[in-house]
Amino acid sequence: xxxxxxxRCDPDWExxxxxxxxxxxxxxxxxxxxxxxxxxxxxxxxxxGQASVDFEWAAAHPLEAxxxxxxxxxxxxRDGTNISVKISYPGFARRVKDTALPVLFATHGxxxxxxxxxxxxxxxxxxxxxxxxxxxxxxxxxxAPEHRYPIWIEDSWDVLERLLFSSAQESVFSNLxxxxxxxxxxxxxxxxxxxxxxALSQMCRDRMIPISGIVLNVPVLCDYRHFPxxxxxxxxxxxxxxxxxxxxxxxxxxxxxxxxxxxPTTGTDPRASPLLGDCINLPRHLIFxxxxxxxxxxxxxxxxxxxxxxxxxxxxxxxxxxxNFSHFPELKATIKFWVDLRAALEKWLE
Numbered sequence: 001x002x003x004x005x006x007x008r009c010d011p012d013w014e015x016x017x018x019x020x021x022x023x024x025x026x027x028x029x030x031x032x033x034x035x036x037x038x039x040x041x042x043x044x045x046x047x048x049g050q051a052s053v054d055f056e057w058a059a060a061h062p063l064e065a066x067x068x069x070x071x072x073x074x075x076x077x078r079d080g081t082n083i084s085v086k087i088s089y090p091g092f093a094r095r096v097k098d099t100a101l102p103v104l105f106a107t108h109g110x111x112x113x114x115x116x117x118x119x120x121x122x123x124x125x126x127x128x129x130x131x132x133x134x135x136x137x138x139x140x141x142x143x144a145p146e147h148r149y150p151i152w153i154e155d156s157w158d159v160l161e162r163l164l165f166s167s168a169q170e171s172v173f174s175n176l177x178x179x180x181x182x183x184x185x186x187x188x189x190x191x192x193x194x195x196x197x198x199a200l201s202q203m204c205r206d207r208m209i210p211i212s213g214i215v216l217n218v219p220v221l222c223d224y225r226h227f228p229x230x231x232x233x234x235x236x237x238x239x240x241x242x243x244x245x246x247x248x249x250x251x252x253x254x255x256x257x258x259x260x261x262x263x264p265t266t267g268t269d270p271r272a273s274p275l276l277g278d279c280i281n282l283p284r285h286l287i288f289x290x291x292x293x294x295x296x297x298x299x300x301x302x303x304x305x306x307x308x309x310x311x312x313x314x315x316x317x318x319x320x321x322x323x324n325f326s327h328f329p330e331l332k333a334t335i336k337f338w339v340d341l342r343a344a345l346e347k348w349l350e
Contacts, residue, residue, distance in 0.1 A: 006291035007242050010320030012332045013292075022247050025292065036224075036244045038258060039251030043145070047114045054118035061121070066129040067094035073172045077158035084140040085159055086117040088125075089178045090133045102184035102212070102349055104128070105163065106138045107156050107200070109191030109217075111256045113144050123190040123326060124217050127338035132345060135180050137163060137173075141196075144260045153271050156196050157203060160187075164209065184212045184349070191295075191323065194219030198274035198302070205282055213348050215341075217288045218323050221298040222275040223257050223267025224250075231275075231301035239296035248323040250294035275302050279309035286344050287315045288337060293323040316340050 009024060017024050063070050069091045074082040089101065108120035117138040125136060141155035163173055164182060173180060187204075189197040194216040201214045222228075224240055232238065240250040261267040270277030275298055285306055289299035296317075303315040318325060318333045326334045 006289075006296060006317055006319050007239075008320050009292065010318075010331075010333060013321045013325065016328065016331060017247070024247070025243055025249075036240060036250050036254050038255035039249070040255050041111075041113070041252060043113050050110070050114050050116065050119060054116055054122075057122045058118050061126060063088060063129065064091070067091050068129050069177075071176070075159050075162050075172065077155050081142070081155075083142070083155050083159060084117070085172075086136075086138040086140075087173070087176065088129075088136040088138070089176065092177065095133055095178065098179065099133075100179040100181035101133055101135045102181050102186065103135045103137060103163070104186045104188055104215075105160055105197075105200075106136060107141070107152075107187075107189040107193040107196040108138065109189065109193040110143075111220075111252070112149075112152055112192050112260055113256065115143075115193065116140060120190060120193060123324070124188065124215075124341075127341055128345065131342050132349065135176070135178060144256075149260050149266060150269070150271050153196060153199055156200060160200060160204075183210070185210075186213045186215060186345075186348070187211055188215035188217070189219075190217040192220045195221050195272075195274060199271040199277075201282055202270060202274060202277045202279075211283045213284045213286065214282070215286045215345070216299065216302070217326075218290050218293055218295060219287065219299050219302065220253070220295050221302050222273040223261060223264070224254060225257070225264045226268050226273055226276060227297070228275070228301070231297065231304065233297065239298075240294050243292055243294045243296075243322075248293070253294050275305065279306050279311055282306065282309070282311045284312040284348070285314070286341075286348075287313065288341070289315065289317045290321050290323055290325055291317060291319040292321055295323065314344055 067090055068088050070086055070088040073085050075085050077083050106120050108115035139156050139159045141152040187197040187200050204211050244250045267273055287299055287303050289296055303313050306313045321333045326337050328334055
């Protein structure tokens with residue numbers, strides 16, 4: 001299947017977008033060497049909008065309605081800062097007594113400048129609650145531009161270390177009503193949060209820490225200035241070119257990469273660009289890619305690199321839908337994504 005096939009607008013999405021006045025990209029984009037203009041975001045306004053959406057979404061989707069309960073806690077990281085952590089798990093009425101549950105460690109999306117526990121529930125986690133019994137540990141790491149790279153990696157790593165290695169006497173995770181199966185830890189995230197999950201997986205591998213699997217949803221995996229030419233679409237426009245200056249387009253990605261890495265050289269760090277890292281001996285991966293997404297090429301390239309490195313990979317590509325398509329439950333692609341996600345994780349957890 002060609003990149004043009006991935007990009008060609010899904011009819012269901014096209015109809016939805018036109019009804020809701022969402023701009024669609026042109027159908028006849030050609031390869032171009034012209035630089036993509038950054039599209040700056042009003043961060044305060046974006047965060048305020050996200051908070052409003054989070055509030056409404058949480059009110060409409062209480063965890064109790066699907067038999068889950070949640071605890072909020074704080075964990076002190078390396079510089080003494082308290083980081084918000086949300087731990088969600090099946091309530092007493094639906095879980096099997098004394099059965100240790102797999103752990104899904106979630107790092108939220110939001111382009112490193114916004115995002116929350118709730119936003120990742122809406123983007124990735126909600127389809128899992130009703131069907132799977134998991135302990136979900138979500139991290140609200142510190143954000144740019146108030147904080148500099150690699151703070152979101154370090155915060156997430158410190159919480160993961162606390163989960164995996166704290167003694168029972170001191171760990172906030174030991175005081176739950178459920179037991180944790182730390183032999184079945186899955187790292188997961190959406191967008192920039194998927195990039196963090198990918199970085200954490202490489203860090204775990206380097207430290208010989210076993211991880212059961214990695215879930216990357218529309219992952220951001222490489223600074224656009226350092227995308228490897230070996231994965232370029234020969235004779236076809238890149239996903240950045242195809243999706244410039246439109247809904248959830250590459251203009252924002254260019255701006256935010258420039259914001260968090262004003263010196264391009266830091267973007268070559270595998271923690272920032274996991275696609276540039278070593279993929280040997282990583283755990284199995286589940287990758288979801290949207291066809292009309294600036295970061296489409298990164299997700300496909302990472303799956304290719306993993307496969308070439310002998311890593312088991314399952315990749316799902318949803319043709320002709322945008323980066324955040326799963327925010328729209330009306331879409332057929334979203335329903336299929338939910339089914340694919342649950343089916344793959346059920347297989348992992350057998």
